Amino acid sequence: MPKPLLVAKKILQESAQAADTQELVQLIVNRIRSSLNVDVCSLYLVDSNEHLTLTATEGLADGAVGNIKLAFGEGLVGTIAQRQHLMNLPYAEQHPKYKYFPVSGEEHYQGYLGVPMIHLGNTLGVLVVQVKETRRFSDEEEAFLVTMGAHLVSSLSGNLQKLLDIESLSDTSNIRRLRGINGAAGVCIAKGWVVKDELSLESIPERSGSGxxxxxxxxxxxxxxxxxxxxxxxxxxxxxxxxxxxxxxxxxxxxxxxxxxxxxxxxxxxxxxxxxxxxxxxxxxxxxxxxxxxxxxxxxxxxxxxxxxxxxxxxNLEPEIIETNEPIVLIGKNISVEHFAKVDSKWIAGIASSQGSSLSHTSVLANALGIPAVVGLDEHNLDDLHGTDIILDGNLGLLIANAPEPIIEEYERLIKLEAARQANLAHLKELPAESTDGKTIRLFCNTGLLADISPGLERGSEGIGLYRSEIPFMVHDTFPTEEEQVKIYRGVLKAYAPKPVVMRTLDIGGDKALPYFPIQEENPFLGWRGIRFALDYRNIQLDQIRAMLLANIGLDNLQIMVPMLSNEEELLSVHRLVDEAISQLKEEGQPVHKPAIGIMAEVPAVIWMLPKLRDYIDFVSIGSNDLTQYLLAVDRNNSRVSHLYSHNHPAVIDAIFLIAKECKRLNIDLSVCGEMASDPKAVLLLMGMGIRTLSMSAFKLPIIKWLVRHADTQECRTILDHVRDLSTTKAIEAHLQAHLEKIGYAKMFGRQ
Structure with missing residues (x-):
């Protein structure tokens, strides 16, 4: 059986050649039918009257298209849509919800599998496949159709049901649909404002000087x-x-x-x-x-x-003036912080640019302001969007210009729905991340720039679980001075005081190189990186530790974390450096003291070394990204093997479970600061392991807090016990997804 994502990709590629809407939906059912080798594949979409209409089929009578309509809860299709749960029936006619439509010609098809197509918690349609024989579809076939439904509903704009109200896209030739990268979540409808000052650094002419x-x-x-x-x-x-x-x-x-x-x-x-x-x-x-x-x-x-x-x-070039008295979508090659400063933020409804990434400052600020952003648009000529009606979908990375009324109405409905959801999340800032059985989970954020400080505080972060101290080193042409480091670290510590700030010592090597100190290695991820480099350049590490201690004076919220630790001697060397720094600074009259010192658990060897390290560490933070890479021998940046990377792999879960068990036995504070901490599925497992501190991107804090407040740690432990008996990542993720749906997460935020 072909992989569902490959089939979906092929459908999306071919969809660009579809002449109209009907050809597009027919393409979908044809490809799915042939991939699964079934007798029938049908697609039902929700129309503007909230009815599920048969929109395309391969196998049923042609006259059924457009003539079979079911309300939510009516028939098998309506039941699937209402429950938002699949049906896999070996004998469809025996189900009490079965409804016969003479026009369909479906009386000969008994094996039945239907899955809901859901976006932002709403059912947009139902995909159905049928066979003549009496049989239950296999788990593999089930997973294929579920994946196809989820992927298609996202990739094909997540709004397929709106297409029912449009006879043909070719009849509305002024519509423009541009795809990009999700910069900041959300949806808006507003007039486009194309910024004019599009200077580029590369285009600056080079000239000789006048002295x-x-x-x-x-x-x-x-x-x-x-x-x-x-x-x-x-x-x-x-x-x-x-x-x-x-x-x-x-x-x-x-x-x-x-x-x-x-x-x-x-x-x-x-x-x-x-x-x-x-x-x-x-x-x-x-x-x-x-x-x-x-x-x-x-x-x-x-x-x-x-x-x-x-x-x-x-x-002496004058910047553009942006004057508006209505909401606008700022559009340009690279919308920067400077553009935000030119207009009252209340009028900025969204951001769209052909440059940028989900981690650029444009996206950071859009997230902080709670407005959608789509960056990396697939078209660079955006000038004709000025003054046009724009729908910006930051959830899907989509810009639609001059959309017809049915699409606008659907997006207006989604905007109201999202506003209600955000209102439900806003109050969480002042509430504890406490499970339904009364267990408190501390939610911290990861950061590396001053620009990332405010979003965390605004979203209720209880501290910084990972401060990437290598950033100041990477933006210099030389190693930064102690004074420069003190100023930067002080700003971070002061912003969060008295909340704790965990500063990771210099972590370069691997994919993080210094421009003034290149490191050439055949296998950099297993080479001279992290604490290995820092201890070989003892003076650089000593200066950094001194700077951290000086920045902490009068604040006392510093914690120091050692990266890439793999043996006891490295940890002892760090302690000697900290002790020496304290001795030097006290001789200089500085009132410094030794902060808590912990390690990152990212090298697998640490798992079995914790008892030997116990006397020298105050806390452990699991760096799930690198730990996963090293356990699975997978470089997640390598496209040839990145599909093998998953922190929900059985071995990774067992390794983290072992760390959690050992830290509890040794009475060591434990946290997780990798991507696993913001993955809702994984968070269920981490809570079940007894891990009570998670650190993540500031923008994931409200979502994870919602999840924590709707989860029961005892139930999470039961889930963990079950998951540890499963042998594949696929089975694990399916089980976790089912529980997310059970507690309402999938309805609130969509499938993960």
Whole structure:
């Protein structure tokens, strides 16, 4: 049997050639029927009257299309739609809900399998396959159809039922449908506003300078003016703390030595101030663009935005003014923080750009403001969208311009539904993450930039479970000074005080390289990375620890975490460095003390070493991403094997269960800070293991808090016991998905 995602991909590729809606839905049923080798495949979609209408079929009578309509709860199809649960029947006619339609010609088909197609908790349709013989469909066939239904309802805009009200897409040729990346969840309908200032760093012309001193003065004045503009925008902004935090990132970059030193080096070569700016910025951008880690890769956008701001000051270019008294969708090649500062945020309904990623500052700010964002659009010519009616679907990464009335009405319904859901989540900020049986789960967030601080606080984060301290090292052209590090760390610790902040010591290597200290290795993920590098450069690690201790003075919320630990001597060496740093600082008159010190459990060897390490650690945090990679020998960034990566693999679950059991026995605080902590299925297992601290992206906090408050830890333990007897990832995820549906998660947020 073909894999469902491959079939879905083929359908989506072929759908682009479909002449009209009917051809599209007919293509779907034809492909599914042939893939499963069944007698009948039918697609029922919910129309504007909330009836399930037979829209396409391969196997039933042609006259049945459009003439078979069922209400929710009526017949087998209506029952599936109402219950939002599949039916697998060996003898369909014997089911009490069976309803016969003479026009269908279906009396000869007994084996019956139907699955609901659900998006955002709503049933949009039902997929049905039938065979003549009396038999129950296999688990594999069941899983295939469920997967097809889920994938198609998402990929084909998640709004198939709206197509019932449109005779043909070719009749509405002014409709534009652009696909992109989900930057921030949500849906909006508003007028498009295409920003005009589309300067690019690469297009800046290169020229010789008019003398080093003259050009040096020009760039200094431009930097000062840029700083003054940032200060002014901060004072007048309507975007809240998150926008202020993003502006602070630019202010820090403006005074960073790598910027000034890089520009100075180019000026001494005899080029103009703008050329020096361009060349020095492009060197830094190239470092981030080359990184595999999407979080770090997205930081290149910040440098581009800042470079263009400085260039405008050099050339005395006036920025665009955005004046509106109605909601707008900001559209452009790269919508930046600067654009947010030009207009009152109450009028910004959404963001759409042909550049950016889900981790860029544009997406960060859109999430913080609670507006949808679609980035990485598949079309670069967006000028004609100015002033048009735009539907922006941040859930699906979709932009629709000039949509017909039925589609608009459907999206208006979804917007009302989503508003009600968000209202249900907003109150959670002030409530504890407490299970139904009274167990409290601490929810922390992961961060690495000042710009990520506010979203966590705004969503009720109880601390920082992972602060990536390598970021300041990666945006420099040299190792940052102790003073520079103190300033950055202090800002993070102060923002969260008295809540705890877990700072991971320098973790480079693997996919995280320093531009000024390249490491060439055949197998970097098993090489010179994390604490291995830091201990070989003892002075660099000592400076960082000193900076953390100094930043913690008067706040006392610092915890230090050691990455990539694989043996006891590494941990003892870290303790010796911390003790030495404390001794030095006390001699200098600084009132420092030793903070809690913990380790990341990401190298599998740690699992069996915990008893030997007990006397030297205060806490353990499971880095589920790397632990999964190392346990399964899978590089998740390698497209050839990434499909084998899953933290719900039986071996990974057993390994984490063993860590949790051992930490409980040894009385060691335990948390999880990898992607597993924000996966709803995995969270059920972690709660069942007794893990009571999770750290994740700030934007996942409300969802996971909702899940915790609707889960019972004793029931989670029962789920865990059952899952540990299962032998495949597929079976595990199916069992976990069933429980999510049982507690209402799937209805609230959709299938995972």
């Amino acid at each position: 080093v001193e003259f050009e040096r003065t020009r760039i200094a004045d431009a930097l000062l003016s840029t700083r003054e503009d940032l200060d002014g925008e901060t004072l007048n902004n309507h975007g809240g703390d998150t926008l202020n935090a993003l502006m602070e990132v630019y202010r820090l970059l403006l005074v960073s030595p790598e910027l000034s030193d890089g520009i100075e080096e180019e000026l001494l070569a005899g080029v103009s101030a703008s050329t020096a700016l361009k060349r020095s910025m492009l060197k830094q951008i190239a470092v981030f663009d080359a990184m595999e880690d999407p979080y770090l890769k997205a930081r290149a956008d910040d440098l581009r935005v800042l470079a263009i701001r400085i260039y405008r000051q050099l050339q």
